[in-house]
Amino acid sequence: MTSIQDVADDAGVSIGTVSNVLNRPDQVRPSTRAKVEASIGRLRYVRNESARLLRAGSSKTLAYVVLDAANPFFTDVARGIDQVCREQDLILFLCNTDQDAAREDRYLELLAEQRVRGILITAANYDNPRLHAIRGMGIPVVLVDRAHGPKDWCCVGVQDVDGGHIAIAHLIAQGHRRIAFAGGPMELTQVRDRHQGALRAARAGGLAATWPTLMITDGLTVPDGRRVGERLLRIPNARRPTAVFCANDLIALGVLQHLIQHGVDVPGDMAIIGYDDIEFAAAAAVPLTSVAQPRHQLGRAAAEMLLEEAQQGVHHAHQEKLYAPELVARASTANRRHTGS
Amino acid sequence: MTSIQDVADDAGVSIGTVSNVLNRPDQVRPSTRAKVEASIGRLRYVRNESARLLRAGSSKTLAYVVLDAANPFFTDVARGIDQVCREQDLILFLCNTDQDAAREDRYLELLAEQRVRGILITAANYDNPRLHAIRGMGIPVVLVDRAHGPKDWCCVGVQDVDGGHIAIAHLIAQGHRRIAFAGGPMELTQVRDRHQGALRAARAGGLAATWPTLMITDGLTVPDGRRVGERLLRIPNARRPTAVFCANDLIALGVLQHLIQHGVDVPGDMAIIGYDDIEFAAAAAVPLTSVAQPRHQLGRAAAEMLLEEAQQGVHHAHQEKLYAPELVARASTANRRHTGS
DNA sequence: TTGTACGCGTTATCAT
């Protein structure tokens, strides 16, 4: 592997000059610069980022730690982050935890060892002490998709409580009285918040007696949704909910798929509303009503906030950036004449 | 930031001993080890991976460079890779190029600077000289999702030519004579191969006169698919294809969505077949027939191949691992009585 | 433009 020394020898200059060509080209006489650049090309010299980082202290990598890298919601957020990275010539680590706190912890450890410039995280466990320790090391952390973080963290998110409220209010307006909530695990803030908002809306709508029909899931994937579908169908028709609010679109798509396969009419027999408004929601068997988040914007804002914090260093005022969720009504909750239970 | 020296001082030992505790704990007396570990905990020492890499030469990171990180196909492949990474305690860079050769090149440069242990790539441009240069540096590269790479590269993939053949043969068997091919750009090997297989099947089926109705797209995303839908509808009914083979499922879903919105009966008026069999294909408005690839297995095999090459070093025999595509027939190509044109 | 100290962990060598 050729080093900066090899280049210097080849070009007949000192390594200091080569370094200048790489980092401050304008401070080198053009003719010298040309010589050095020719040597770099000929020897196929590639800068060693470890050595650079070791000395310069500033890494070129950000990391985004997510619950599920296969969830289109997160890939869209990642796209927003990636855009900022490109503008700043940074590189993005995408780390998938699958909602496993242990994996998440291990990733955080590795990222700390890498001395990444900053970490964006949608965490399975926000109480992980390592998260604090990492900030203690001077690595900025921004919480993504979290509305009400503790005040001493930078975070971006949407008002998930409002989102849950919107969803249930919509279903009630459509005439539903027996409504289920599907999602989990309840350890996830997003799920808790959406559920809480749903609960409030249900109370406000006078559904206290029949609410909630809780369907807690292990995760937020399509297969989890299919299992919810199975559980729903096991409920005797007379008591079965007429609508289900799913904590995200993957669950909703799973439910939808299972119900349709078993001849249930959506929304006639069962209305479904999801959350995130991923691209596939509109293309579903029955176009899915969903609560939309500004995914791309979320990612951009988070990345910008992170870089700002990285620049400002210690004396940085943590800030919170909140967006409002929005209902996108489609066929899966189309109006019906429901006669109550 | 606390260094290994701080830990050594705190524990009253030398840095060599601390290093031994970290890397060869069994060679250190338990009592000493305990002391050192206590200091590490107290001082919140975190190993500096740059320094480690600089000396030890072996990185803990792999990178997967993909055309579209939001495409479920790639996230599923990534999941297979990730699994291997976890087993080996490695960390995975996911790099999204959006089919842009310039971005891809920049990513490769950054990854080379990082001295990653290896690179898995589904490339926009396989002729990029940097790809060769990187291998010249001793960084192994495995081509993912590529069947017929040059013989001096490790690669895993499926027989895309066969896949294209299967798709068209299926449509012909269903009675279709006017068939369109949708996908692009043609620079992508996958698209070219699938198209070529389709062409062969069409010839074999005696469709030479009416084939192809080519609908080249800029990319392989859902919006690209919607635009194909628009173009299809602009064709006068008498000449309009009765079936369309899409180079991937995202295109197919986009086409499907657009056609349904405009009252076209699928598969009655237009059959659709996709490629990849992503999870959302089965949950689509009309469940999508698709050509399945062993996505997860593809990822695993690629990662294992990469690590093998990394271990064996220079004298390594490049290998090719090919899988067979499989037709998954669903409603979007359900049988019809087509009377030809 | 050059020389050189420095950042930090690893490993080989040497001492006990």
Added chain:
DNA sequence: ATGATAACGCGTACAA
């Protein structure tokens, strides 16, 4: 068998 010591890897930045 343990522990200590020092050379080493490579690029950066500053003084000369």
